[in-house]
Amino acid sequence: MAISRLYLSPGLFGFERIGSYVYFHHLEQGLLRRFADAGRETRAHRVNASPTASIRRRAETLFTAIATTWRPGDSLHLVGHSTGGLDARLLAAPAARVGKPGSLAAIKADLRSITCMNTPHRGTPLAAFFATLSGQRLLYFLSAATVPVLHLGSPPIALTSALLAALPRPDRALGMRVALLDRASEALIGALDDLSSHDLRIWLDDLQHDQAGILQLAPEAMDVYAALAADDPAVVYQCSASWVPAPGMKSWARAAASPWTSASATLFATLHRLTAAQHPLYTCEPEGVAWRQAVLQQVGEVPPSGANDGIVPFRSQLHGALVWAGHGDHLDVVGHFAGSGPAENEHHDWLTSGARFDRRRFDSLLDAVAAGMLGAEG
Secondary structure, eight states: OOOEEEEEEOOTTOOSEETTEETTHHHHHHHHHHHHHTTOOEEEEEOOOOTTSOHHHHHHHHHHHHHTTOOTTOEEEEEEETHHHHHHHHHHSTTOOOSOHHHHHHHHHHEEEEEEESOOTTOOTHHHHHTSHHHHHHHHHHHHHHHHHHHHSSOOHHHHHHHHHHSOOTTSOOOOOHHHHHHHHHHHHHTSOHHHHHHHHHHHHHHHHOOHHHHHTSHHHHHHHHHHOOOOTTSEEEEEEEEBOOOOHHHHHHHTTSHHHHHHHHHHHHHHHHHHOOBTTBOOOOSSSHHHHHHHHHHSSOOOTTOBSSSSBTGGGOOSEEEEEEEOOTTGGGTOSTTOSOTTTOOOOSSOOSOOOOHHHHHHHHHHHHHHHHHHTO
16 A cells, blocks of 8 residues: 655754754654545654765755655655755656666655755855855754753853854854864863763764765855756745844843853854855845745735845745745744753754744644645545
C-alpha cells in the first residue's frame, strides 16, 4: 500500500541527532499528527546532511535517504529548513545531476511537494562573514552552542561572561576576540554528557572539514544557483518566512534579566546586523512584484529590505507559494522556542531575539505547511 513519506533536511547548525537530542522533533511530530488526522498513513525520515557541505553534496545525501526508504507509488514530500530547502530544490530541478539517473527519474515521478522553511533562496550576507577568521570562530561557537543551550536553557555564568567579553556591543563597530570564542566553545562541549559531547565533536569536525556550502550561500554565488535550479512544474513549491524587528534599546533592556539572556541578545543583535547588510547589486529580493501582495495577505505589511531572522534575509526566504509569514527567528520555526513542548521534550530558546514566538504561532505554521502538502496529493 502506498504511503506518504516526509523527508526532513536540516540547514546550518542542523543535524539529525546528537545524543538524545533530535533536531526536528517538534516539527516532525506536528506534521505526522496532521497527516494522521487527514487519514494518511505517513512515515517521516530525518536526513543526516553535513552541516556546511556543498549544496550538491547535501542533495546527494538527500537522494540516498530517499532511495533507501521509498517505494514506487509513495507520495514524497521534501521539507527543508534553511539550506535544506536548497538541497530539495536542486534534487528536483529538471536539469539535476544528482544520484543515479534512473532512480532519480523514478523518485521525481512520485515527488508531490517541496516545503522550504526560512531558506536562503537568494543567499545571505552572513555567508561572507562566516568565511572570515572571526566568522569561522563565531560559526564554530554557534554550532557548539546549539545543543547544550537548547537542552540546558543557559550555560554556566563563566561561559556567559566569556561570550559577552568576546562579542561587540550592538552600538559599536564589529570586532570579536576569537580566543575567547574558542574558549567558550570548548566549555560548551564540556558541559554535555559523554555521549552528546562525543557526537557533537564528530559533527563539529565535519563542519570544519567541509565548508563549501558557506561560500555557495553568498548572494553573489546564489545568483548562479537561481539560474540552474529551475522548478519542476509537476511539483508544488511552498515556503514559510519569518523576520525579527531590528533589536533596539527596549529589547536590550528586556534581555538584561539574566547574564545568559544578555549575552544571547548581544549575539543575536550581531547576527541580525550582519544579515541586514546587503550588497546593492545582490539584494536577495525576489523578481517581480507579486511577492509583495502575498506578504501583505499574510502579515499586513511588507518588512523593510534589511528584515531578517538573524541568519537569512526575509526576502531571500520567498519562493513558491507563501503559506505562512510572521515574526520568528531562524530556529523558532522548527520548534526551538521556549515552551515548545512537555518538560521532557521542551527545547529552550536558542537565542534571545525578541520575536516572542510561541505555541500558537507554531501551530498556525504547521497547519499551513501540512495543508499545502496534503493538497499536493490531490
